[in-house]
Amino acid sequence: MIIAREKEETIILIPSLEPDDRLLSYVRQLQDYGFTKLVVVDDGSGEAYQSIFEELEDNGCALLRHTENQGKGEALKTGFRYIVQHYGRAHYVVTADSDGQHAAEDVYRIAQEAKRHPDDLLLGVRDFSEGGIPPKSLLGNRMTSFIFALLYGKKLSDTQTGLRAFSTGLLPFMLNVRGKRFEYELQMLISCIQSGITIQTVPIQVIYENCNAGTHFKAIQDSARVMGVLFANFFRFISSSLASSVVDLGIAWFLIDFLRPIMGEQHYLRILLATVIARVISIVVNYVLNKYFVFRKEDSRGSLWRYLTLCGLIILLSSTGVYLSHTLFLVDEKAAKFVCDAILFLLSFQLQRRWVFAARRQQQ
Numbered sequence: 001m002i003i004a005r006e007k008e009e010t011i012i013l014i015p016s017l018e019p020d021d022r023l024l025s026y027v028r029q030l031q032d033y034g035f036t037k038l039v040v041v042d043d044g045s046g047e048a049y050q051s052i053f054e055e056l057e058d059n060g061c062a063l064l065r066h067t068e069n070q071g072k073g074e075a076l077k078t079g080f081r082y083i084v085q086h087y088g089r090a091h092y093v094v095t096a097d098s099d100g101q102h103a104a105e106d107v108y109r110i111a112q113e114a115k116r117h118p119d120d121l122l123l124g125v126r127d128f129s130e131g132g133i134p135p136k137s138l139l140g141n142r143m144t145s146f147i148f149a150l151l152y153g154k155k156l157s158d159t160q161t162g163l164r165a166f167s168t169g170l171l172p173f174m175l176n177v178r179g180k181r182f183e184y185e186l187q188m189l190i191s192c193i194q195s196g197i198t199i200q201t202v203p204i205q206v207i208y209e210n211c212n213a214g215t216h217f218k219a220i221q222d223s224a225r226v227m228g229v230l231f232a233n234f235f236r237f238i239s240s241s242l243a244s245s246v247v248d249l250g251i252a253w254f255l256i257d258f259l260r261p262i263m264g265e266q267h268y269l270r271i272l273l274a275t276v277i278a279r280v281i282s283i284v285v286n287y288v289l290n291k292y293f294v295f296r297k298e299d300s301r302g303s304l305w306r307y308l309t310l311c312g313l314i315i316l317l318s319s320t321g322v323y324l325s326h327t328l329f330l331v332d333e334k335a336a337k338f339v340c341d342a343i344l345f346l347l348s349f350q351l352q353r354r355w356v357f358a359a360r361r362q363q364q
Contacts, residue, residue: 011087
């Protein structure tokens with residue numbers, strides 16, 4: 001039996017674009033489960049759909065409106081702002097889609113689970129090994145999940161689920177997450193991982209009505225946004241490494257010529273000095289770029305020493321890998337160097353994300 005205090009602690013937020021009568025039925029089901037605080041955001045559906053929204057408002061939902069379609073991310077943020085203004089910090093938020101994909105029973109389950117993990121983000125994840133899933137949805141989810149695990153070290157079977165729950169204490173954080181449309185939900189996961197917020201999963205039913213015909217996901221535009229968010233950090237990491245390499249090479253070339261009249265015939269010492277100075281400067285440049293541009297960790301204490309330790313480790317692994325590849329497997333040294341450094345580049349990205357610039361979440 002649901003007690004009154006539990007009813008009052010959970011706020012259901014439903015962003016909606018051009019809904020049909022199923023949304024009315026869905027809201028009634030949620031109310032049957034004891035949810036009395038429901039916030040619905042009309043994301044620019046237009047006049048043809050106002051009768052549905054008005055009926056929702058008459059049935060006790062708080063109705064928020066966008067005059068024009070702004071995207072799912074903005075609709076969620078509009079709801080978050082409303083909740084911040086009208087409810088205290090001792091509540092929980094559950095976001096659910098309006099297209100019938102999230103059973104009211106699962107909404108209740110994830111709401112209860114959120115109370116056991118007040119500092120975490122909870123996801124209602126679907127089991128895509130079951131049959132009856134549209135091929136486009138299956139392929140998109142599996143591809144995104146694989147890349148997400150590879151880049152961010154967290155295996156999630158359903159990165160695109162809209163059924164999520166967290167305490168209202170996390171709302172200021174969620175409002176600062178970048179994104180306006182479908183990419184916002186993926187960016188939320190990435191931001192939580194980067195900030196040390198634990199992500200928990202709750203299994204839910206797989207529901208696709210009419211082969212997901214009611215979805216407003218634009219295959220090309222929204223997929224491009226999702227992929228852009230997914231690879232953003234890695235592309236910034238590549239850019240940072242390229243910029244540091246240019247600095248390294250440019251300064252070394254300059255110093256080799258600049259020091260020539262100063263050091264005379266001491267050619268080896270001149271080249272060594274130019275190389276060391278250039279490498280030190282490029283390391284500093286790479287560290288600053290990775291800290292403030294790639295991983296954006298202005299408050300990562302001790303990261304410099306961790307970064308320098310990693311640099312030493314990478315140099316040791318690279319030289320050892322090239323030596324062993326050449327001596328044991330007779331691989332050309334230049335080819336071995338290319339392969340080893342490519343592998344170590346990926347390793348460096350993961351170690352910098354997980355260790356050097358890893359989030360040290362402060363206790364509240």
